[in-house]
Amino acid sequence: MARRRLLLLLKPFDVLPTHQSDNISQFRNPKLLQVLKYLDNRCLVHKEAINFCQTILRKKFVDWESVYRFNLCRPIHDVDLVVTIGGDGTLLQASHFMDDSIPVLGVNSDPTQAEEVEEYNEEFDATRSTGYLCAATVKNFEQIIDDILENRSRPSEVSRMSITLNSKQLPTYALNDVLIAHPCPATVSRFSFSIKKEGESCSSLVHCRSSGHRVSTAAGSTAAMLSAGGFVMPILSQDLQYIVREPIAPGAYNSLMHGTVKPDELMEIAWYCKEGLIYIDGSHLTHSVQHGDVIELSSKAPKLKVFLPPHLIS
Structure with missing residues (x-):
């Protein structure tokens, strides 16, 4: 025993x-x-x-x-x-x-x-x-x-997502995905985002009017991300995948609205609405955001050790 x-x-x-x-x-x-x-x-x-x-x-x-x-x-x-x-x-x-x-x-x-x-x-x-x-x-x-x-x-080491709000690390790491949206997710939100290497200044900003911004890990790429038009990532990938939900702008569906964040990069999101929520792995765990807040997402979180089905790692 x-x-x-x-x-x-x-x-x-x-x-x-x-x-x-x-x-x-x-x-x-x-x-x-x-x-x-x-x-x-x-x-x-x-x-x-x-x-x-x-x-x-x-x-x-x-x-x-x-x-x-x-x-x-x-x-x-x-x-x-x-x-x-x-x-x-x-x-x-x-x-x-x-x-x-x-x-x-x-x-x-x-x-x-x-x-x-x-x-x-x-x-x-x-x-x-x-x-x-x-x-x-x-x-x-x-x-x-x-x-x-x-x-x-x-066990395999599966990537999770680190989330900071105004430079303060949130205590929970996302295993599946993060959605940043209005408390009523159908409401149009205003925000901008950029992707940069850690320690470097911001690259060009992408300004958005949409129903929110979703970012997923490899583990979450088969869930809501896939339903929203994303693609399935290898389970042990350390990349993050993002997609702007329902962008409101002529020609908005382009490469800037959907892409990946590499392990040596982070995504910085500036929120321009009066209120908003960070939804972590679904609707049960949330954090409030307000106008002027800055959220940073990266794959720098501690990995989760998981015994995975063989077909996912073969």
């Missing part, structure tokens, strides 16, 4: 609880009933995955603790491994409390089932968890844990 310390981070049961399944029959609409049963099954599968992984960990670790994602409120220290059970969102949440000294293993507790998506594609979206960064499911969890304990598996 390995004398290693482990923290197990769990996604809460935030879909239809299984204890409500007895009341599902009260719904008369067949399609609604079908959706509710599907949601109930998702919660059940997630719960079974947690129980399965906990059983395995009890056999292999002497010292371990489990905590629900939303109860995590302090930096993670004094453990040898973090295991997240849920999906990419749970792993993202964990990353905000981790430095570059502790590796993390993501377990996709509720992977999408292709046959289910095909069966229900005309009724509703039956996509489950993507788990892009999750190397494990219940099918291979024990084998991966054994490989980690026997040093047959090594």
Whole structure:
């Protein structure tokens, strides 16, 4: 039995609880009933995955603790491994409390089932968890844990984004992306940006009127960045990718509105609106900005050690 310390981070049961399944029959609409049963099954599968992984960990670790994602409120220290059970969102949440000294293993507790998506594609979206960064499911969890304990598996170092506001370092590093926009993201915002090497003066400014500015890491390039017209980056790339959202200007869709920031460069953004928000890895973590504020983004953040799916690094 390995004398290693482990923290197990769990996604809460935030879909239809299984204890409500007895009341599902009260719904008369067949399609609604079908959706509710599907949601109930998702919660059940997630719960079974947690129980399965906990059983395995009890056999292999002497010292371990489990905590629900939303109860995590302090930096993670004094453990040898973090295991997240849920999906990419749970792993993202964990990353905000981790430095570059502790590796993390993501377990996709509720992977999408292709046959289910095909069966229900005309009724509703039956996509489950993507788990892009999750190397494990219940099918291979024990084998991966054994490989980690026997040093047959090594974590990869995935780039994160450093964020400074008026030269003050924000405490959270972005693993996926940063969106800078008005508190109502559909509102037109005014800002300028430039890309420069650290320590050098600003190059030419790009002035923008748009619905915001998105910058992603390689890990985040498959998410909102891709949907906005960006491209997928190799997972171990240290570049950042940016895109100006919905620019309002004739001929604005040009090379200046979409590009990359190299590891030896940083992006400086000057905000010209009365108010705004920096959204870090989604909508749950934000920082306020106001007219005249300057935000700097770079890949100088400590990397996150992640056990990645083999197909991402092959």
